Amino acid sequence: MTEKLMALATREVIRMSHNSAVRPSASAASRRRRAAVRIGMSSLAAATIVGTAFTCLPAAQADHDGHGTGRIHGIVLETGRIIAPGIDVSLYKADGEFVHATVTDSSEGAFAFEGLEPGAYVLWYENQNQAVTEWWQNQPDQASATPIQLSEGQSFQADAYLTDVSENLVKPTITGTATVGSTLTASRGQWFPTVNVNFSYQWLRGNQPIAGATAETYKVTAADAGQTISVRVIAEVQGGTESATSLPTATVPGGQPPVTAVVGTAAPTISGPKVEGSVLTATTGAWTPSDVTVSYQWLRGGQPITGATGSTYTTTSADVGQSLTVRTTASKAGLAAATQASAAHGPITAAPVVVTPPTSVTAPKVSGTARVGGTLSASTGAWGGSQGTYGYQWTKGGKPIAGATGPKLKLAPAHAGASIAVVVTATNAAGATSKASSAVKVAKAPTTLTVKATGGAKQVKVAVKTAGAGKRSGKVKVTVKVGKKTVVKNTTLVAGARTVTVKGLPRGTAKVTVAYLGDSSSAAATKKVTTKVR
Structure with a gap:
């Protein structure tokens, strides 16, 4: 006990050393108060391990840089068992290395450290306003701090009670x-x-x-x-x-015998699966006399579970890794009440991960420029069920387009005039589900027409070139008008170009009109130029 008192008396030196590394320095008055104040802290709950469907209290979150999946969290109460907001909470590795710090929130007095690697950790609490500090589980210094052994995916609950009295x-x-x-x-x-x-x-x-x-x-x-x-x-x-x-004395002799009490003759029992999410049922136990009124209190790791006062209890993620007991209290007017506790039921295991097949909530959509030479993009749409991967298959007129299995599709001449859609397939371990988008109709590619007219003696030479994403084939109509004479020639493009010579023209200014009639994938185009005929 002398060693514990000496450790408590020297805690302020250790706390100030800690503060010099991770806290702003305190005022001289605050330091004097901290040297005179000892905090009481009692652990309110033991470790709590949660499964994948884990729900946390609203808490001050302190994300760690690591890639772990562990979590240490808790609630801090102060003198009078009230919520303690604004309490500094620091996390160290058991070897003394500082990991992270956070502050309890204002609504629940809660804190949490996320993303922790497996290993051994210790916690330090500080109420700077009241100059109170404590290591978890009522320890006076870091050397004697109770280590928290954290495994992969484990969530550990470390509640604390700080008092500025004694x-x-x-x-x-x-x-x-x-x-x-x-x-x-x-x-x-x-x-x-x-x-x-x-x-x-x-x-x-x-x-x-x-x-x-x-x-x-x-x-x-x-x-x-x-x-x-x-x-x-x-x-x-x-x-x-x-x-x-204090402990009670022996019964004071003399006087009337004690009031007759209810007597428990058989402890209550618990039945039900030891799996998260299961319903457990408790018996009342057996009592003498038998016509008593029985109340229930469920406990996790020996600590009462708030609100769990019925004959049944549904296990939660907070129970994973813990054993549960039930305490029944029997009472009857005129008799002293009695309490019995069941044997431990557990430990409770995490609920198995249930993978459900994907279900389409919102169909995929096609966006982009729906014409030859343009690019279409597909969204996945929205899906229910377990997370999975997505595959794509573009269709033309409802039939798959060979090789078109990415989220984007470059529209080729063969797509002109067709209805294009995408089928998205969501796949997970439970199966695959496909959903098609609405179709878009592909327009022809625009055609850029280049015309060069060269006048000569009684003739005009017209050179026609086309550019565009379409095939650029088909007919070209060349009209040359000089004065009152008009000559029309029809020809067919070869590799998107053609040259036409119009002869027998009078002298003067020739007005040349070239009309490209288009093809299955190229839009029509017209161009007008002038030249001189000698």
Whole structure:
């Protein structure tokens, strides 16, 4: 115990060393207060391992740079068992290496460290406003901090209770013989700190306060016969209190025998699968007398589960890796109540991952320029079911286009005038589902027409060239008008070009009109030029 007190007294030096590495320096007044204040902390919950469908409390998140899947989280309460927002929480590896720091949130007093690699970690809590610090599970320094062994994918719950009053290290004790007329003396036990702490006493008869019995000593009376006596020591600092109660004395002899109590003759039992998401059912146990009223309290790792007070309980992700018990309390008017606990049921395992086939929620869509030479792009659409991969197959008139299996399609002359769609296939371990988009109709490619007219003696030489993504085949109509004479010649493009010579023209300005009539994949085009005929 002396070693523990020395460790507690030197904690401030260790905390200030920690602060110099990961915290802004505190004021001189704050440092003086921290040297005089000891915090009490009790773990409110043990480790909690969760499965893949894990739901967390709203908490201050501290993402870690690693690529792990582990998580350490918890809730911090302070004096009076109230939510403690703004508490600094630091995470270290067990070898002393600093990992990350965060602050508890304002609504739940919660914190969480995400993305942790497997390994051993320790936690440090600090309430800078009240100058209180603590290592997890009531440890005074980093060397004695309780390590958290974190495995891959594990979620560990590390709750804490910080008090700025005083912490009871050794329970109070009672000296003297518990008989009527004798005097009992209370020892307050050991606390830290004791400077500026006010201590008071309350004697108890069968766990009920004895009116006026608030001194360090108590004289046993006839009213105590048949009961046990204990003493509660209360530590008070600036209106905040913490208390600790001694073990009870032996029953004070004499007087009437104790009130007859309900007796448990068989403990309750739990039935149901030991898998997350299962419904567990508890029996009442057996009692004498049998006509008692029974209430239930489910426990996880020995700690009560909030709200779990019925005969059935549905396991959650918070139960994974833990064993569950149920505590039944039987009561009847005129009799003292009694409580029995079941054997442990567990550990609870994570629910198996259920893979469901993909289901189409929103059909894929085709976007882009729907004409020859343009590019179409496909969206995957929206899907339900488990995550998977996506494949594409473009279709023309409802039939697959050979080799067109990517998310984009370059439109070729063969696609002109056709209805183009895409079929997206979503695949996962449970199967594959396909869904087609609406079709778009492909327009012909625009044609760029280049015309060069060269005039000569009684003739005009017309050179025609086309450019575009289409095939650029088909007919060309060349019209040459000089004065009142008009000559029309029809020809066919060869490799997208053709030259025509129009003879027998009078002198003057020749107006040349070239009309390309287009083909199955190329749009029509017209061009007008002029030249001189000699």
